[in-house]
Amino acid sequence: MxxxxxxxxxxxxxxxxxxxxxxxxxxxxxxxxxxxxxxxxxxxxxxxxxxxxxxxxxxxxxxxxxxxxxxxxxxxxxxxxxxxxxxxxxDFGNDRMRDWLDLNPDDEREAYEAAVEALAALHRLPPGPFPAYDMAVYQREAALLTEWYCPAQGITVDAQAYAAAWEEVLTPMLARQAPGVTVLRDYHAENIMLLDGRPSAPQGLIDFQDALVGHPAYDLVSLLQDARRDVAEPLEAAMLAHYEAAAGVTGEDFRADYARLGAQRNAKIVGIFTRLDRRDGKPRYLDLIPRVWAALERDLAHPALAPVARWFDANIPAQLRAVYGAFPA
Structure with missing residues (x-):
């Protein structure tokens, strides 16, 4: 290479x-x-x-x-x-939001506010000419957990019941998703460039090739439940409220959909990081799984996730959810 x-x-x-x-x-x-x-x-x-x-x-x-x-x-x-x-x-330079905040932690709130406002601006646009983020895509992504993580842990699970639980959880959200917004799908601190070296600088976007038309909460989850960087829960809550104010979003439905998509995305990421280890020989991503599992558990606690939470309780033993990325030899 x-x-x-x-x-x-x-x-x-x-x-x-x-x-x-x-x-x-x-x-x-x-x-x-x-x-x-x-x-x-x-x-x-x-x-x-x-x-x-x-x-x-x-x-x-x-x-x-x-x-x-x-x-x-x-x-x-x-x-x-x-x-x-x-x-x-x-060339957008070297100032990734993640790297900037590692060196300038006091700028964290300002940087996240700018990233949230960039999302709100994107969501004010008509949806782009991209495929739909529909139930089939959501299900295919969520299934990565049962296809990769569960076998890696040596457990057999009820994949059919898993899909049925997601169907029940996501169906109410899909009705609210139309007409949709452009979803970049990997919007987080390592994929945001600060173009003039300031935390509130214009947001340079990268790694967006998988864009779909979907729900406005998806990229917000990607940003605020970052698999690669700790985002404290008070900051997550403040930025969720900041987005709602910037985008003119109100009501409990949006918060419930945020939890739905948080759980779906985090289940997907656990599967992807496992696949990167098992199939692609990239074990470094296993170290990120504990952070993702912790966010997933918080999302599963929302009442809107009750069917999926029951499936997790019935199929993935608590000790494996605590061990996270440690797989049998």
């Missing part, structure tokens, strides 16, 4: 960046690779390689063009060759 991908030099030369210094950057939980290009004038750009057949940059390009055309701050696309997996974009 240390060698530069085949075709890189030809692509950047055609894009006008021939001879630029190529700096490999840390990747994510996918097959994508990232590079920073720096030319002789100290200008920089970001290069993404999303190689087929494992990756397809076309969805990223589709969402980026839509976001930028509607006043949101996705990186500008400088050059693209989707068939070969190449995308050259504007």
């Amino acid at each position: 240390n060698a530069l991908p085949e075709g890189l030099a030809e692509f950047i030369a055609a894009a006008g960046w021939g001879g630029a210094q190529v700096q490999p950057l840390p990747g994510d939980a996918s097959f994508r690779r990232y590079f920073r290009l720096v030319n002789g004038d100290d200008q920089s750009a970001m290069l993404m390689h999303a190689p087929p057949p494992h990756e397809d940059p076309a969805p990223f390009l589709h969402v980026a063009h839509w976001l930028n055309s509607h006043g949101m701050r996705a990186p500008a696309i400088l050059a693209e060759d989707a068939g070969a997996g190449w995308v050259l974009t504007e």
